[in-house]
Amino acid sequence: MAAKVKTPVSMIDPSQLLRPEPSFNDKPLEAFRDYSIDDNDPIKERVRRTYYTMHTNVTVDLVKQKREKWLKFNHFKSTIKDALIKLNELVDESDPDTDLPNIVHAFQTAERIRQDHPxxxxxxxxxxxHDLGKVMAFYGEPQWCVVGDTFPVGCKWADSIVYGQESFKDNPDTYNPKYNSKYGMYDPHxxxxxxxxxxxxxxxxxxxxLHNKSKLPEKALYMIRYHSLYPWHAGGDYRHLTNEKDEQILKWVLEFNKYDLYTKSEKMPDIEALWPYYESLIEKYIPGVCEW
Structure with a gap:
C-alpha cells in the first residue's frame, strides 16, 4: 500500500494568504485547497491527474486553438438559468474541496455574497x-481544458502554480526559448x-x-475573468507583467475569491426557493436566450 507523500514546499497553496476569519465557514480553513499527493485518496489522485494532464497539454498553440473554436459563440443557444441547471450534472475534477455538483457551489457562493453585500x-x-463557463465540458471539452487554476502561457511557468514546475516537464513550451524565459513573448508591464x-x-x-452584451459592471467581469488566476492574485507572481490597472482589478478579485474559496460545505442551499430571486437578476443583467 502506498504511503502518503509529504507536500513539497513548492506545492504549498498560496491561497492561504486569502483565508478569512475562522467563523466564515464551519469547515476547518486548513482543509481547503489541499493539493498534497496521497495515492490512497481517490479525490486527491483525481485532482493531481487533472492538473498534470492540463500542464502537459496547455500550450500557446492550444490556447489559440481553443479561443478560435469557442469565441465564435456558435455552439448552442440557452438562457442563463438553463445553462446553470446543466451544472447539476458536473462535478469539477480539479476541486479537492467538494464532490457536489457545481450548481451547489454556485448557490453557496452567491448566497454568502448576498449575506455580506445585501x-x-x-x-x-x-x-x-462565475463558474458557468464550465458548460464547455458538455460540448466536447475535457475537464482539464475547462476547470482548475489558470496561468499565463508564453512565458516561464511560475513556481506557485499548483504542483509546481515538475508538472510541466512534458509540456513542449517548457523547452521553447520563445516561451520559457521570464518575459517570454510579452513586454514588461x-x-x-x-x-x-x-x-x-x-x-x-x-x-x-461581452458577446451577449451583459449589463454587469466592469468589476464583475474582471472578477470572473481572473478568479482562477491564483499564481497572480494569491501567489504574487507575474508582477513583472502587470500594470496599474491590474492593481485595481486585484482588489476586486480578492474580494470575490474569499467567497469562491471558503463557502464550499456539505450544507445544501434550497435552490428551488432561491430561483425566483436569481431569475430576477438574470432578467436584469443577462436576459433572454444567449449565444454560447
Whole structure:
C-alpha cells in the first residue's frame, strides 16, 4: 500500500494568504485547497491527474486553438438559468474541496455574497454564474481544458502554480526559448489584458458576457475573468507583467475569491426557493436566450 507523500514546499497553496476569519465557514480553513499527493485518496489522485494532464497539454498553440473554436459563440443557444441547471450534472475534477455538483457551489457562493453585500445585486449574480463557463465540458471539452487554476502561457511557468514546475516537464513550451524565459513573448508591464491565459471557464465566460452584451459592471467581469488566476492574485507572481490597472482589478478579485474559496460545505442551499430571486437578476443583467 502506498504511503502518503509529504507536500513539497513548492506545492504549498498560496491561497492561504486569502483565508478569512475562522467563523466564515464551519469547515476547518486548513482543509481547503489541499493539493498534497496521497495515492490512497481517490479525490486527491483525481485532482493531481487533472492538473498534470492540463500542464502537459496547455500550450500557446492550444490556447489559440481553443479561443478560435469557442469565441465564435456558435455552439448552442440557452438562457442563463438553463445553462446553470446543466451544472447539476458536473462535478469539477480539479476541486479537492467538494464532490457536489457545481450548481451547489454556485448557490453557496452567491448566497454568502448576498449575506455580506445585501445591496449589491450584481455581486450576487456574479457569484452565481462565475463558474458557468464550465458548460464547455458538455460540448466536447475535457475537464482539464475547462476547470482548475489558470496561468499565463508564453512565458516561464511560475513556481506557485499548483504542483509546481515538475508538472510541466512534458509540456513542449517548457523547452521553447520563445516561451520559457521570464518575459517570454510579452513586454514588461504589458498588463493582464495582454497576456494569453490558459484556456478555461474564466476566459470563456468573460468573453461570453461581452458577446451577449451583459449589463454587469466592469468589476464583475474582471472578477470572473481572473478568479482562477491564483499564481497572480494569491501567489504574487507575474508582477513583472502587470500594470496599474491590474492593481485595481486585484482588489476586486480578492474580494470575490474569499467567497469562491471558503463557502464550499456539505450544507445544501434550497435552490428551488432561491430561483425566483436569481431569475430576477438574470432578467436584469443577462436576459433572454444567449449565444454560447
Amino acid at each position: 445591496d449589491d445585486d450584481w455581486f450576487h449574480l456574479t457569484g452565481l454564474i 504589458c498588463g493582464l489584458d495582454n497576456l494569453l491565459i490558459s484556456w478555461s471557464h474564466d476566459e470563456y465566460l468573460y468573453q461570453f458576457l
